[in-house]
Amino acid sequence: MKAFRILVRSIRDSFKSVFRNFSLSIASILCTTITLVLVAIAIIVTVNVNHITKDLEEELTIVVYANEDTSDERLEEIEEEINSISAVSEVVAKSKEEWRLEMQSYSDTLNTTLDYLEENPLLDSFIVTVKDVDDLRPVALEIRDMENIESANYGEGMVEDIISVFDIIQTITLVMVVALIIVTAFLISNTIKLTIFSRRSEIEIMRLVGSSNTSIKLPFVFEGFLLGVLGSIIPIIVMIYGYLIMYEQISTSSSFSIIELVTPMPFVLITSLVLLLIGSVVGMFGSARAVRKYLKI
Amino acid sequence: MRFIEIKNCYKVYKNGVAAIADLSLKINKGEFVFVIGASGSGKSTLIKMLYREEKPTKGTVEIGGINVGKLRNRTVYKLRRKLGIVFQDFKLLPKLTVYENVAFALECLGMKGSEIRPKVIKALDHVGLKDKLRSFPNELSGGEQQRVCIARAIVNNPKLLICDEPTGNLDPKTSKGIMDVLETINKELGTTIIMATHDKDIVNRMKKRVIVLENGVLAQDHEKGSYKASESI
Numbered sequence: 001m002k003a004f005r006i007l008v009r010s011i012r013d014s015f016k017s018v019f020r021n022f023s024l025s026i027a028s029i030l031c032t033t034i035t036l037v038l039v040a041i042a043i044i045v046t047v048n049v050n051h052i053t054k055d056l057e058e059e060l061t062i063v064v065y066a067n068e069d070t071s072d073e074r075l076e077e078i079e080e081e082i083n084s085i086s087a088v089s090e091v092v093a094k095s096k097e098e099w100r101l102e103m104q105s106y107s108d109t110l111n112t113t114l115d116y117l118e119e120n121p122l123l124d125s126f127i128v129t130v131k132d133v134d135d136l137r138p139v140a141l142e143i144r145d146m147e148n149i150e151s152a153n154y155g156e157g158m159v160e161d162i163i164s165v166f167d168i169i170q171t172i173t174l175v176m177v178v179a180l181i182i183v184t185a186f187l188i189s190n191t192i193k194l195t196i197f198s199r200r201s202e203i204e205i206m207r208l209v210g211s212s213n214t215s216i217k218l219p220f221v222f223e224g225f226l227l228g229v230l231g232s233i234i235p236i237i238v239m240i241y242g243y244l245i246m247y248e249q250i251s252t253s254s255s256f257s258i259i260e261l262v263t264p265m266p267f268v269l270i271t272s273l274v275l276l277l278i279g280s281v282v283g284m285f286g287s288a289r290a291v292r293k294y295l296k297i
Numbered sequence: 298m299r300f301i302e303i304k305n306c307y308k309v310y311k312n313g314v315a316a317i318a319d320l321s322l323k324i325n326k327g328e329f330v331f332v333i334g335a336s337g338s339g340k341s342t343l344i345k346m347l348y349r350e351e352k353p354t355k356g357t358v359e360i361g362g363i364n365v366g367k368l369r370n371r372t373v374y375k376l377r378r379k380l381g382i383v384f385q386d387f388k389l390l391p392k393l394t395v396y397e398n399v400a401f402a403l404e405c406l407g408m409k410g411s412e413i414r415p416k417v418i419k420a421l422d423h424v425g426l427k428d429k430l431r432s433f434p435n436e437l438s439g440g441e442q443q444r445v446c447i448a449r450a451i452v453n454n455p456k457l458l459i460c461d462e463p464t465g466n467l468d469p470k471t472s473k474g475i476m477d478v479l480e481t482i483n484k485e486l487g488t489t490i491i492m493a494t495h496d497k498d499i500v501n502r503m504k505k506r507v508i509v510l511e512n513g514v515l516a517q518d519h520e521k522g523s524y525k526a527s528e529s530i
Contacts, residue, residue, distance in 0.1 A: 002407040006407040008408070139440070201390075205389075206405055208348070208388070210378035211374060211405035211406075212371075213374070295370075
């Protein structure tokens with residue numbers, strides 16, 4: 001019962017104290033707001049870059065052409081052989097007839113040219129999708145070593161370049177998010193430290209009248225939590241509306257047709273939760289750490 | 298009945314300053330004791346050791362059978378709940394009213410609101426400030442602020458009241474008022490009072506036990522003593 005009263009008093013005092021130390025509370029809240037807006041931007045960029053790169057990576061395939069004189073049985077064997085490679089996720093066979101029809105549909109010139117030829121000059125082929133983009137090269141090399149294979153191409157050179165650029169972008173954005181979260185933690189806890197520094201006499205008096213360390217710490221921990229929660233409200237609103245508007249603009253714009261952003265639901269909800277968690281947890285631990293200094297534990 | 302016992306106590310600070318040397322003292326329950334001495338004589342260190350803000354380097358400080366020096370930092374609050382402490386600079390919370398400042402001490406202990414109110418009113422009545430409940434500290438005179446501090450110190454009926462130069466910032470007339478309050482508390486509530494002071498007039502007038510410290514050593518200990526009896530300082 002006594003512990004419950006101390007808990008209730010701590011929560012009540014934390015609310016009172018936010019208003020009594022209004023200017024310092026505003027400083028803490030603003031600091032949290034600004035850093036969390038940056039964190040929100042970094043999260044949006046990272047998640048979307050990952051999403052876009054994954055989409056693009058999925059479109060990278062190996063096109064395998066069989067020799068001109070390959071029999072139908074051998075073609076089936078080749079398909080099985082390719083399928084048996086563990087890194088391969090899908091093999092789609094595309095006969096020379098299918099190629100011809102497809103090419104004829106591209107333009108009239110091609111149509112008449114191919115009609116003019118008695119024999120189909122094209123080759124039977126397979127479109128191979130791999131599980132991981134890094135497997136493109138080893139899989140292509142393995143296929144080339146098989147019998148009756150004319151070629152196995154995946155856009156050498158260009159693909160490697162794209163992959164390395166994607167890797168760099170992913171690493172940079174990830175480092176940015178982690179760095180920003182660390183900076184946020186540092187900034188918020190320092191601002192709260194400043195708030196508590198100005199109230200060290202209050203802590204001293206609490207110690208002298210016989211408050212236990214826990215009952216001294218509790219109101220400050222709740223206050224840190226409260227400041228963190230208040231500081232994350234604006235970033236959450238800005239992030240939700242900002243993202244919805246950006247998603248709407250990009251998905252309806254023709255100039256960004258190749259870019260497809262992560263769908264807002266449940267992405268904005270998860271990000272809101274992450275921001276709220278960062279704000280409140282950092283606020284709580286920041287306060288607890290700062291009070292500890294004056295408790296002589 | 299013995300209440301405080303200090304045995305062969307030494308205090309050497311980290312910077313090498315020896316504040317207390319081989320001090321032994323016994324104080325009985327209900328006594329009123331002045332601790333006097335020049336600046337740097339070890340008065341404040343002795344007072345701080347009593348409420349366990351400082352630990353003795355050697356020797357023991359016992360209050361009511363508890364070896365104060367052996368208390369861990371995290372359990373010091375248990376001792377402080379049995380003490381009342383009055384400071385020269387009052388140490389009131391400026392953003393709380395008189396009532397809230399006194400109630401604060403009881404709220405920290407997790408006491409019920411209904412129990413707190415009568416205790417606070419009684420303590421403020423003792424110091425003659427019952428009509429200033431809603432005032433803030435900056436609306437009070439120095440003497441009144443010190444009386445609020447005393448009310449906060451006695452609100453939990455402590456067995457021991459430790460006063461560190463409580464009249465140091467007050468004029469003689471106000472100081473006399475404060476001493477009257479302390480004497481009433483000592484007589485009516487039976488609270489043991491230990492008071493460090495520089496104020497000759499007070500010591501001479503009160504005729505209580507006087508402990509004189511010189512360079513951290515117990516120089517004199519007089520029953521009903523005064524500054525006259527210890528003119529050497």
